[in-house]
Every structure is written in C-alpha cells, then in structure tokens.
Amino acid sequence: MHIHREDESQTVYGGNFVGEVHLEMLDEAEDESKPDIARVSFEGAAVTHWHSHPGGQRLLILDGRARVGTESDGELQLEPGSFVYTPPGERHYHGSAQDGGCTMLAVTWGTTDWEDQTPPTIDTELDHHHNATTRSTK
Template sequence: MRLAVPGPTSKGPDEKFTGDVYLNPLHSAESPSRLGFAMVRFAPGARTHWHSHPLGQTLHCTDGTGLVATRDGTVILMHAGETVHTPPGEEHWHGATPDSRLCHLALVEHDDGHTATWLEPVSDQDYQAAQSKTHPQTTAEQR
C-alpha cells in the first residue's frame, strides 16, 4: 500500500478544451491495472472538445453542475454526487453550465496506452442547444 500524491495542477490545453479548465492527475494506470483518473475543474461555460474513449469513460461530479452531451443530441445535466458513464467509442463532450463551476473525477481505462481520441471543439451553437435542453426557455404562452 502507498499514498498516491496528486500531480500538480495544470491548465487544460486549448486543443482539448474551450475556456478555463484545470487538471489534477490522481492515478496513472500501472500494469496490470488499466485505470487512470484525474480531477477536472471547469469554470462556468468551459467544456471539453468532442472526444471518445476506446474503453468508455466514467465521470463523477463532486461539485457544481455540468452537461454531458452526445452526437445524437442526448444531454444529461449532472449534479454533485451523480455519475455518468459514456460507453466505448461514443463521441461526447462535458463541461460546466454557463452559471456554475463544475468539478468531476474523470476515470478512463487505457487500451495499450490509448485513452482518448480528441476531435473538434464544441461549437457555441451546440453548447447552447445542450443548455436549452436542460433549461428550456419560457415561452409567452407559459407566462
């Protein structure tokens, strides 16, 4: 047994994130284990780019409110204490809502050293569409 000391905080790179995102590695996969995980903190409105994981990803929200969205338009609003799993190969993104910070643990299994395929940034239009699915606008008829 040993105490695992978290790695230093680093700013998420622009080629993987939009907005201010900060990463703390907590555990790197050491054979025979394939599990690695990190604490990821998002400023309001910050988000990942589209990406997928060869063996899936599990996100556990520790603080704040976040969005997890898939290419088919499915959106989950994630709160502290909740966990979301994306299956292997599913293209998705995740990040904070416009009015809240988000902190989550991101758990992934390494597939021969490969953990993710990073794709294009999430457009403002896609981000706003996901937000509107979880916070519908009040129409004049509803007032």
C-alpha cells in the same frame, strides 16, 4: 504510498478544451488494461471538445453544475453525485454548466480520441459568460 494534494493541478487552456480547465492526474495507468483517474475542474461554461475513449469513461460529479452531451441523448445537466458512464467509442463531451463551474472525477480506459470540434453553441455561451463576468467586475 503516494498522497496527491489538491493544489497539484495543471491549468489547461485551449487544445482539447474551451475555457479554463484545471486537470489533476490522480493515477496514471501503467498499461491499457488499467484506467487513468483525474480530478477535473471546469470554470464557468468550460467544456471539452467532442471525444471518445476506446475503453469507455466514468464521470462522478463532485461539485457544481455539470453537463454532458452525446449525439443520441443531446445535452444533459448534472448535479453533484451524478454518475455518468460512456461506453467504449461513444462520442461525447462534458464540462460545466453555463452559469458556474464544476469538478468531476474522471476514470478513463485507453488513450482519448480527441476531435478538433466543439459542441454546438459553446462559443456563444462562452461569449455570454465572458461578457457577464466583465460587466460584474466593472
């Protein structure tokens, strides 16, 4: 038996994410037929780059307000308890709403195909969030 504690997270800056993200790998797949399972916490306005998964992805919003976007559906706001299924190969992104953080459980099949492209308006949102945080701490 292995028990994973919540404090065993890795902070992720840059790379395939915009903003601050904490990634906790709960279970790493032994082979491509099994999923990776992670708890991912996004600070306010943080979001992934566009990406897809060869075997699809399931997301369960645990707390906070989240968002997910696809080319066909645009961006959707999600509350705790929302469950998202992205089919194999669907280009998408996900993260927290502009006004707060969120935590989600991510279940992913196959190696993620990351793009070096952020979703629309993300840079503007992060600038707005940073400026609001800076003003409130002075």
